[in-house]
Amino acid sequence: MCQLKGCYNERLHMLKYSIEKTLNRTKKNTxxxxxxxxxxxxxxxxxxxxxxxxxxxxxxxxxxxxxxxRNFEKDMLRLNKKLNI
Known part of the structure; x- marks a missing residue:
């Protein structure tokens, strides 16, 4: 995380970019x-x-x-079905 003095603005810029990227590339119901x-x-x-x-x-x-x-649990259920457990 940000431990250097004066890096607040840089971190804020990266957060803003990350938020915008997420909003533009992700489904709204996630x-x-x-x-x-x-x-x-x-x-x-x-x-x-x-x-x-x-x-x-x-x-x-x-x-x-x-x-x-959640993906691991789904995979385990599929594996259990294949093994008939």
């Missing part, structure tokens, strides 16, 4: 889209803090991990 939309609104109405930026990073990782878990 969790990641909803999160990006929430932070875009925050970005436009208030000055984001480092904690806000960190929370965005954490929340995106949580969503990604939940997706991996």
């Amino acid at each position: 969790e990641i889209y909803k999160l990006a939309y929430k932070y875009k609104n925050m970005f436009e109405t208030t000055k984001l803090t480092i904690d806000d930026m960190n929370n965005f990073d954490i929340d995106t990782k949580k969503i990604g991990l939940n997706e991996i878990i």
